[in-house]
Amino acid sequence: MAEIGKWNFPEALLYDQHNQWIAQVGNKILFGLTSYGVEITGDVLYLALPDVGAETKCDHSCGSLEAGKWVGRVYAPVSGKVTRVNQAIVSKPGTINKDPYASWFMEIELSEPEELNRLMKITELTTWLAEEMKQDV
C-alpha cells in the first residue's frame, strides 16, 4: 500500500485522473473511487450506474453519484461493455466512504485493451496527485 498525503493507494491497482482505481482481471476491469476521491467528494448518498450490457467509452461519463448537493460523475476508465454492476453499493452507497477499495462500481469487458496503457501506475499517480493535492492546502 502506497501512502500519498494522508491517503492510501494499493500498489497493484491502476488509476485515472478522475480519482478512480482500476483493477484488471483478465480481459475485464473493476473500478471504483480512490480514498482521495472519496475525501474530496464527501459522503456519497446516491449512486446511479448503467445497466449490464451498456456500452462504455473511455473517459466518458457513465454514471453519477450524489453527495449532499454535489453531483459527481462516474467515468468509464476504458471502452467496452458493462458485464456486472455492484448492486450492493448502489443500494448502500455509504459503503464507498467506509471502504473505497472494496466498493467496486461495475465490471467492464475491454474492447480496446491498449487503453489500459493510458492509466497511471502507482509511481505516476504519486507525481500527479502531489500536484493535485497542493490545491487543497
Place this chain on the structure above:
Amino acid sequence: MSSLQNNFEFRVLDSSPRTAAEHMALDEVIMKAHSEGIIPNTLRFLQFKPCALVGLHQNVDLEVNVPYCQEQGIAINRRITGGGSLYWGPLELGWEMYAAKSTPGIPRKVENMYRLLCEGTVQGMKKIGIAAAYRPVNDIEVMGRKIAGTGGTELNHSFVFQCSLLVDFDISEMMKVLRIPMEKLGDKAVKSMSERVTSMQKQLGYVPEHSEIKQAILSGLRESLGREFHAGELTRAEEKMFAQRLPYFQSKEWIFGADNGFMNTVDCVANYKAPGGLIRVQMRLDDNIRLIKYLIITGDFFAYPARVINDLETLLKNTPIDKAQIRQKIISFFEIYQAQIPGVIAADFVAAIFLGIDNAQSRQLMAAPNVSQGV
C-alpha cells in the same frame, strides 16, 4: 485547462428572466462547452419566470405539487445538479460559476470549494447591509435562517457551482408549490417555515435592485478569488448547442424522467412527549429508509437560542440511518452547543427521531405484501 480558461478574468453572462427549461439547457450547454475548452471561465446570473426545480435524482411527483403548478402556470424542471426541490419566485436571483477544477485558488475538495464561494457571496451580501454568514456545508444564513442555497456538479475537468439567493421570497407560495413533509396547518406552518428561511426583503425592509445585488456579489467574489469579471455574451457555438438541446429540457422525458432513475422518498412523523413539552419530528427519508434527506422539528418546548433547532435540523440533513451515528451526532451537538431547553434533553431528540424512523419502517413492512412476519 485550455489557454481560454487560463487567465484571471471571468466572462459574465446576464439576461432578462428566462424559462426554467431555457436555464437548465444553458447549464448543460455551458458546462459542456467549458469542459471542451472552447469558452472561458464564466459567471452567469439567472432570473427565472416562476418555477419549481427538483434536483437531478429527485422524483417530481414526490417533491412538487404538480396539479397546483399546472393550474397556476408555474413551470417545473429538473436541475443538472443535486440537492432538494426549490421554488423560484419572480424576484429570486441565482448566480453560477463555471471554471476548471484546476483553477488556482479554488480547492479541489467540494466542501472547501463550497466554503470559499459561499464566503465570497457572504462578503457581497454584507456590502448591501445583510449580516449573512456561511452555514456549512452549503448554505448561507442570517441569524440561523437560510437566505441562500448552493449546489454543483462537474464534467471532466470543469465544474459548475450554483447559488440561489432569496430576494423577495413568498413562503406561503412555496408551501403550495412544493410537497414539504409538514402538515398543512395554514398560518402555523408558514410561521414555522419563516423561522427557518428569510429573504433580502425581510432583512432590509425593501427589495434591493437586482443590479445592486449583482454588483455586490461580483465585488465579494472579486475579493475572495482575486479574479476580474467582465460582461460577455454566449458564443455562436453555445447558441447553436442551446437551440439543439432546448427541446430535450422542455420534454417530459427530462422533467419527469425514468421511473427507476431516482432516489424515491417516504415521509414520516413522530410525536414524542418530553417532560418540557411535545417534540414533533417530520422527516423525509429515502424509500429504503437508509438516509434522512431532511427533517423539521417543532413542538411546544422553549429553546434558547432559538436557532438551536434550525442548526440541529441542518446537522441531521443527509445523515445515514444508523442509530448509533444519529445518537452520537445529537449528543455531541448538545454537548458543544450549550443550548437551554427546559425539560428537554438530547436523549429526548434522539428518542423522537428514532420513533419517526421506527414509524416509517413499520409502515413500510405493513405495505410490503410478501414480507413474512418476523423477518
